[in-house]
Amino acid sequence: MVATGTPQARVGASRPGIRAAKPRGRRVGSGRVGYLFVAGYTILLLLFGVAPVAYALWLSVTNSSGQLVGLGNFTRVFADYRFGPVFAHIGLYLVLWLISLMVLVVTLALMLHGRLKRTSAVVRFLCYLPGAFAGASSVLIWLILLDPVASPIGPVLRAVGWSSAAQVVAPENLPVIFMIIAFWTGAGSWIVIMYGALNGIPHEVIEAARIDGAGALQIALRIQLPMLRKWIAYMLILAFAGGAQLFVEPQLVGTASFGQVPDDWSPNQLSYQYAFVAADFNGAAAIAVVLLVLSLGCAAAAVFKAGLFERGHS
Amino acid sequence: MITPSTRTGPRRARALVAVMTAASLITACADADPNRDGAQRAAAGPFSPAPQDPSSEITVWVDATRTAAVEAYREAHPEVKIKAVTYSGGANGSTELRTKVELFNRTGEGWPDVVWPNVQDLAWATTGATPFAAPLDTLVDRSVLDGYVKGALDQCTVGGKVYCLRNDLAQNVLWYNKKLMDQFGYQVPTTWEQWQQLGLRVGREHPGYLVGEVGSPTTPHIYFWGSQCPASVLTGDKTVTVDLRDPTCTRMAQLLDPLLSAGALGTRNKWDTGFIKEQAAKILMMPGPAWYGQALFNAGYHTPQGEIAAAAPLKFAADAETWTGAVGGGMWFISSHSRNLKAAVDFATWVTTDPGYTATAATYPAYGPAATGWLAAQQASGYYANDIGPVLQQAAPRIWTKWAVSTLYSQEAIYAATMVPALSSGKSVSSQMDVWQQAIVNKATALGYKVN
Incomplete structure (x- = not known):
């Protein structure tokens, strides 16, 4: 599905005559089947996606007695001394994570596709492997890797000047550490997806470029990258939404470092603190809505910038 | 796809959202502060127990370490119906108990009878108009309460009422x-x-x-x-x-x-x-x-x-x-919603005072008379280079009680x-x-x- 999506859309769009010529009745019929196919997803989306969002929106403008408070909860969480730091933390983490994801995933996928063709099946599998672990267990592996005494890369950590786990998880290192964990657990599946997208680029386009004298680098920069644009945008949207909700990594590293990572490092953790330590679900909902607005805003920017939903040209 | 008629859709929606936001702002007269009741909340009223059923089963929530306590009690009291539920026990500052109790408060059922809480739970479970923890002054014999090491029950005492039984001390x-x-x-x-x-x-x-x-x-x-x-x-x-x-x-x-x-x-x-x-x-x-x-x-x-x-x-x-400090020291709550307070109190009293059981426990018993047996067992292990008994006993009542661990x-x-x-x-x-x-x-x- 991944491999064929792009070319089909393009082929269909470049030959509008074929579409128009299709019998009208058949289109209606296939539409009905289409509804059936999306029904399952839509129902689940309404139940577990839209309804909770609506509930969070409602909670964020009311107080615990159910009275409307307007933006009171928002001004309250904005004034919280932790609000600035959590978004600074997550902002730095997201910048590092999205850049590394974009640059490294695309580079690795291009290399696998072009240069390492013979070994690429094995390498692809190896890249994907860490992602096959459940999220929490892959974080646990890193807890061992980050302890200079227990880690197989202990000598490297010591060479950098870190002799104890406490020094490794110092506050200034945390965004980079979480970025590395996230990259290790999440990038593999994106490499596989990008590889599939690269397969979707028609061979004749590459062939034509090659005949015109383009080298591997030129093909990558001028043909493959522009054609991957929508996939990269798609990856960025999902990675941003996922990254902004960072929770497991700081929570587990915090527990493992005996509380050295504060329990309110990321916005999601702060929201959790509001809900389950202060029993303030309205404040928690306000933070959730802020995250939602940010994610939607960035998603919209990526969608329009990359023309994700434009079908006419890519 | 993009036709004039569909274009007005988003515009209308936008207008609707704007109107609704404005409306909610105008009607927003209520206070968003979750602590709007102020720092001085209503003191606990007189305790009114739920209807009692002396033959009903009691549910005890414990952390993994304390399941042994339930097992020991069950062995000593085969006639009592008791169910153990293992939960986080509030380890690492987990707020599981509070979260669950708040849910039970909403549904009006499901509360455990006896709980092994963490120390932060004292802050919410012993305060408010109807605290979750039952006041034990009238439920536990005065002579038993007096047997706990001096100062041990201070942390359980709010507004002159004792809300928990101390399991152990960590002087x-x-x-x-x-x-x-x-x-x-x-x-x-x-x-x-x-x-x-x-x-x-x-x-x-x-x-x-x-x-x-x-x-x-x-x-x-x-x-x-x-x-x-x-x-x-x-x-x-x-x-x-x-x-x-x-x-x-x-x-x-x-x-x-x-x-x-x-x-x-x-x-x-x-x-x-x-x-x-x-x-x-x-x-x-x-x-x-x-x-x-x-x-x-x-x-x-x-x-x-x-x-x-x-x-x-x-x-x-x-x-x-x-004066000295303490690192830990557990306690037991009895739920004010319990339908079998007698059995719940008997359990909590037994696990904190029974000489046979407390001697085998991992930590220093908070109940004075039980400490002797525990220390004897410690010394019998032959691990220590001196007799730790007098030192620990002397330190037990010297925990400075003004340092409050019972904050949220x-x-x-x-x-x-x-x-x-x-x-x-x-x-x-x-x-x-x-x-x-x-x-x-x-x-x-x-x-x-x-x-x-």
């Missing part, structure tokens, strides 16, 4: 390695000042050996609690005094700093793999709670038998009396997140006291406490 004493002390020819100190002087000597004469560590979250409970520092003094349900500039706090910071510079105080967490591997064998002295003997030195560090000994908690030379926030978590990274990067304790103060004040204020 701090001075643990030391007798073999090493003898070998180096050192005298066991009795005051903090002597301890510091000896620590500086250790730094010079036996570098690498430690007289304590400040890299664990529990550090404030050992050093600053023992120094009677007002880092957390509750003056009401939701009012707290935090003053790290008090001389009782700064004297401890100034005591610790030279030792840090001399390398005689560890800055790694005592449970850290690296600490256990590289420094655990070099512990000369370590102020800490009653459970260090077995749980830390024996089980954690595998320090050989016959080396570890306990001495009386350290005091400041200027102080008239010895955990001092340990604050110390771990603010002080530990600073100390492990080489900063001094004194230089961080203001940062620490601010961190406590911030956390307390965020959770609705009035700080003065």
